[in-house]
Amino acid sequence: MHAISSGQLHPGDQLPTVREVAVDLSINPNTVNRAYAELERDGTLTSRRGKGTFIAEPAASSTPKHDRLVDIGRRALAECRMFGFTADDLLGAIKRLREV
Numbered sequence: 001m002h003a004i005s006s007g008q009l010h011p012g013d014q015l016p017t018v019r020e021v022a023v024d025l026s027i028n029p030n031t032v033n034r035a036y037a038e039l040e041r042d043g044t045l046t047s048r049r050g051k052g053t054f055i056a057e058p059a060a061s062s063t064p065k066h067d068r069l070v071d072i073g074r075r076a077l078a079e080c081r082m083f084g085f086t087a088d089d090l091l092g093a094i095k096r097l098r099e100v
Contacts, residue, residue: 002071004044004055004067004071009055010055011054011055011056011057011058012054012055012057013054013055014052014053014054015036015045015052015053015054015055017052017053018032018033018036036053040053040056042074043056044056076090077090
């Protein structure tokens, strides 16, 4: 996500295969496959059968500022999930911060 928001990757750029990423990072290919699938559900990636996985075109209403906010939210949610928190837990914490 950071490579996309920082401009290192652009819409239409092809990503390495699941196997290539797994070998490069020494992780299980299933982990990479799940990450690619989640990013595709989010609309960040698109898969083309027999061609590969690519960075998706941004939504028409998307702006760089909005994209940055979405990226921050995704990273925060991913970190929360690593520690066993839910999206509702994160939202509750953010609402409590607003009250301070």
